[in-house]
Amino acid sequence: MDAVLFDMFGVIARNQSEEGRSALVRAAGAPAEDFWSAYWHPRQAYDRGDLDGPGFWRAVGERLGTPFDDTTAAELVELDVRSWSLVDEDMVSFVGSLAADGVKLGLLSNIPFENADYFERHHTRVLDLFEVLGLSCRLNLAKPEAAAYQWCLDGLGVAPEKVLFVDDRPNNVDAAMALGLQGHVFTSRAALQERLGLR
Structure with a gap:
């Protein structure tokens, strides 16, 4: 991918x-x-x-x-x-390591205005890890709408089959896979690392 x-x-x-x-x-x-x-x-x-x-x-x-x-x-x-204000520091560190290794990263989050404002003020170090930042309230699109995934694909400039979509909700992963993306239902960092072929 x-x-x-x-x-x-x-x-x-x-x-x-x-x-x-x-x-x-x-x-x-x-x-x-x-x-x-x-x-x-x-x-x-x-x-x-x-x-x-x-x-x-x-x-x-x-x-x-x-x-x-x-x-x-x-x-x-x-x-x-x-x-909804807390981040998982272990996952932030992991995503940061992917970014440092040159992996192209995008974020697609269902998030309302007030929560987006909070993250943009208090968690810029997290949001700045992503080349493409798809915040649903800013797009007027939300998962599992196909157009939300397509907006991110357009920004990434990568073919769907070369993108792994990671979400904790199976219905959102299913919607991504219906568009040709690879999918992973998130349960833990360890399981994601395994899916990515990382130790």
Whole structure:
């Protein structure tokens, strides 16, 4: 392969923290099961940039039947960003080693505006590792939409069959493979190194 296209959350950045998830449920004042059903329902639109933070939380509140006022919505935006804010330093180091070895790297992340703003302010050392930076909210495209992968392929300038796409969600990997990319469902650095033929 000539390039590796990475997902961010669940691969290079950590998935939503349990502490952060609990804080969101407390701030929303809703039963956890109802909250998470309402939270994920408009998330794709938020990731695509169709909604901003306040708009996302209005949609969540409407689905819960308990609209959030502006103060609560602002608190939920802040808590949500914080819950997705941690990177996996071991994976950052590994990706850095690939970059240092001259491997062409791209990132394709489903990420809303507020989270993207946070990473662009606080994790530039991570984002700067990638030649192609596909942040869904900036593209108005989100995985598993075919056009999101195609945007990254165009930027990388590499044939699909020469690109390995790495994501922790099997449906996103399946969508990439349907376009002719190679795919790897991420579980650990060790398994990825093995897939790349590295020790």
